Amino acid sequence: MKTTTNTQAFIPKMYCSLFGHNYKVTKQVTYHVKEYTCSHCKKQLTTNSNGNLIELTPKFQEINDILERIHHSRMERKQRKIIASSPY
Ligand SMILES: [Zn+2]
Numbered sequence: 001m002k003t004t005t006n007t008q009a010f011i012p013k014m015y016c017s018l019f020g021h022n023y024k025v026t027k028q029v030t031y032h033v034k035e036y037t038c039s040h041c042k043k044q045l046t047t048n049s050n051g052n053l054i055e056l057t058p059k060f061q062e063i064n065d066i067l068e069r070i071h072h073s074r075m076e077r078k079q080r081k082i083i084a085s086s087p088y
Pocket of ligand 1: 012016020021022038039040041042043
């Protein structure tokens with residue numbers, strides 16, 4: 001007996017191989033590093049330190065989490081400085 005449920009699961013991947021992935025930014029880690037997810041097959045990519053797009057592995061997810069924390073604490077410090085020495 002054959003069911004169609006299994007073949008339906010392949011459609012998003014087939015769509016991607018025909019039309020290409022449709023990546024959307026899911027997380028802005030730093031100014032240069034972003035995380036992308038394909039809206040069809042849910043494949044995830046990230047930007048590495050060289051600016052190339054690579055597959056988002058758990059290892060890179062970890063790195064991005066650390067980067068994000070550093071980036072946010074830096075931005076906070078910068079914002080405080082701007083407020084303290086407001087040029088306007
Ligand atoms: Zn895709």
